[in-house]
Amino acid sequence: MSQVLPGDVPPVHDLLGIGFGPSNVAMAIALSEHNARVGGQEAITAHFFEQQPRFGWHRGMLIDDATMQVSFLKDLVTLRNPASEFSFLCYLQSKGRLIDFINHKNLFPLRVEFHDYLEWAAAKVDDMVSYGHEVVGVAPVVRDGAVEYLDVTVRSGEGLAVHRARNLVIGTGLRPLMPEGVERGDRVWHNSELLAKVDALEGTSPSRFVVVGAGQSAAENVAYLHRRFPEAEVCAVFSRYGYSPADDSSFANRIFDPEAVDQYFAAPEDVKRRLMDYHGNTNYSVVDIDLIDDLYGQMYREKVLGTERLRFLNVSRLTDVKETPDKVRATVTSLVTGEETALDADVVVFATGYSPADPIGLLGEVADGCLRDDEGRVRVERDYRIATEPDLRCGIYLQGGTEHTHGITSPLLSNTAIRVGEILDSVLGQGLESASGQARPVADEIGSTAR
Numbered sequence: 427m428s429q430v431l432p433g434d435v436p437p438v439h440d441l442l443g444i445g446f447g448p449s450n451v452a453m454a455i456a457l458s459e460h461n462a463r464v465g466g467q468e469a470i471t472a473h474f475f476e477q478q479p480r481f482g483w484h485r486g487m488l489i490d491d492a493t494m495q496v497s498f499l500k501d502l503v504t505l506r507n508p509a510s511e512f513s514f515l516c517y518l519q520s521k522g523r524l525i526d527f528i529n530h531k532n533l534f535p536l537r538v539e540f541h542d543y544l545e546w547a548a549a550k551v552d553d554m555v556s557y558g559h560e561v562v563g564v565a566p567v568v569r570d571g572a573v574e575y576l577d578v579t580v581r582s583g584e585g586l587a588v589h590r591a592r593n594l595v596i597g598t599g600l601r602p603l604m605p606e607g608v609e610r611g612d613r614v615w616h617n618s619e620l621l622a623k624v625d626a627l628e629g630t631s632p633s634r635f636v637v638v639g640a641g642q643s644a645a646e647n648v649a650y651l652h653r654r655f656p657e658a659e660v661c662a663v664f665s666r667y668g669y670s671p672a673d674d675s676s677f678a679n680r681i682f683d684p685e686a687v688d689q690y691f692a693a694p695e696d697v698k699r700r701l702m703d704y705h706g707n708t709n710y711s712v713v714d715i716d717l718i719d720d721l722y723g724q725m726y727r728e729k730v731l732g733t734e735r736l737r738f739l740n741v742s743r744l745t746d747v748k749e750t751p752d753k754v755r756a757t758v759t760s761l762v763t764g765e766e767t768a769l770d771a772d773v774v775v776f777a778t779g780y781s782p783a784d785p786i787g788l789l790g791e792v793a794d795g796c797l798r799d800d801e802g803r804v805r806v807e808r809d810y811r812i813a814t815e816p817d818l819r820c821g822i823y824l825q826g827g828t829e830h831t832h833g834i835t836s837p838l839l840s841n842t843a844i845r846v847g848e849i850l851d852s853v854l855g856q857g858l859e860s861a862s863g864q865a866r867p868v869a870d871e872i873g874s875t876a877r
């Protein structure tokens with residue numbers, strides 16, 4: 427992309443995307459398939475900005491034996507276009523592993539392998555993305571009293587640049603969540619940093635780890651640290667009695683279906699809440715049953731053999747954490763008796779979840795034109811477009827951050843292929859108009875607009 431400096435009048439893109447994780451990679455693929463189909467004048471001009479220097483999907487948690495929580499058939503394309511050349515199966519074929527994968531009889535690939543697939547797919551559309559480019563702000567471009575375009579300010583090694591769009595697709599993903607008042611440090615980690623930090627411990631003979639949380643990431647951290655550091659004790663701290671299994675049974679799994687999004691969207695608020703309560707255990711604070719069994723088996727073996735280094739401090743809470751240069755002291759309080767246990771550890775890992783990145787935070791004054799519901803949450807239409815005041819005429823679409831409107835699939839991969847197809851249809855269906863009010867070719871570039 428050519429560099430456009432603040433003050434210059436930038437060319438107008440039909441669509442700009444913020445973030446290039448799986449959601450917006452899938453968006454780019456849907457656009458490139460559309461453009462290849464229609465060609466020339468009807469092609470949509472689009473570009474994406476990603477702050478990371480290269481494609482990366484939760485790299486800090488690419489534990490070598492961790493598997494996907496979703497069928498490989500829910501890849502970036504298959505549910506939308508089973509004939510796509512961007513599918514996981516095409517990836518396998520290109521790597522010469524298709525037959526081996528089939529013989530494996532497994533729907534849930536390693537996360538490392540799925541990452542490689544995502545990277546492969548992202549590379550096929552890399553003319554549409556600028557890596558190492560962080561979007562730092564969005565500003566309205568007003569024409570005849572209406573917001574006609576959005577100016578997206580992007581920071582990179584080359585400084586700041588402004589890019590103009592008719593539509594934005596925000597796919598900025600999740601942010602690691604620490605408990606209130608706890609700061610990350612050299613010995614206090616969020617699980618998202620695990621693999622980036624753990625190598626530095628090699629050769630230091632760590633004697634104890636504390637892992638806080640009872641979800642999938644917490645259990646994976648416990649198993650990984652226990653395996654990697656055979657001399658160290660690993661203490662799992664959580665307020666539950668024990669890990670709860672993820673419900674991945676067939677009927678419950680339908681909550682991730684495209685049709686479930688329709689139903690959730692149409693349901694009254696109390697039904698939405700009930701559905702989340704009933705089926706939260708398909709995704710939240712739950713662990714794969716195989717991993718639960720492995721951990722229990724390990725704990726029992728250690729009991730039999732007499733060297734117990736896997737400990738579970740259940741019905742407990744970590745109430746204090748103090749880092750010193752060579753240790754970290756964790757205070758664990760029993761929720762039953764109130765008794766406090768001090769644990770000196772090499773590292774405390776908080777596997778305390780993620781929250782959606784605030785999509786509205788980036789929008790600056792544009793956010794004033796976005797409508798809210800009674801609870802102050804941003805209103806999102808079925809096509810993932812934020813409901814706006816009539817004079818905000820640009821499309822602002824959300825990939826993620828729509829759990830309150832579209833349900834449990836919002837931050838997940840399950841529905842990504844379908845969702846990007848719906849966003850594409852919405853963008854195509856806008857009946858965009860030129861400055862003179864005439865319908866215009868979608869890919870038309872307008873170079874002179876006033877604020």
Ligand SMILES: Cc1cc2nc3c(=O)[nH]c(=O)nc-3n(C[C@H](O)[C@H](O)[C@H](O)COP(=O)(O)OP(=O)(O)OC[C@H]3O[C@@H](n4cnc5c(N)ncnc54)[C@H](O)[C@@H]3O)c2cc1C
Pocket residue numbers: 444445446447448449450475476477478482483484487493494495496559560561562597598599600643780783825826837838839840
């Ligand atoms: C360890 C882990 C395992 C998971 N496994 C599964 C699974 O098996 N199945 C499943 O369905 N879901 C899983 N998830 C859920 C996860 O949210 C999705 O897999 C997926 O990451 C969603 O893709 P996304 O593109 O919406 O968000 P992300 O993958 O988070 O990507 C967002 C991207 O936006 C970039 N970005 C953010 N802000 C800016 C900005 N201002 N400017 C430029 N770039 C920006 C980020 O750098 C990032 O690359 C997992 C999550 C974690 C943490």
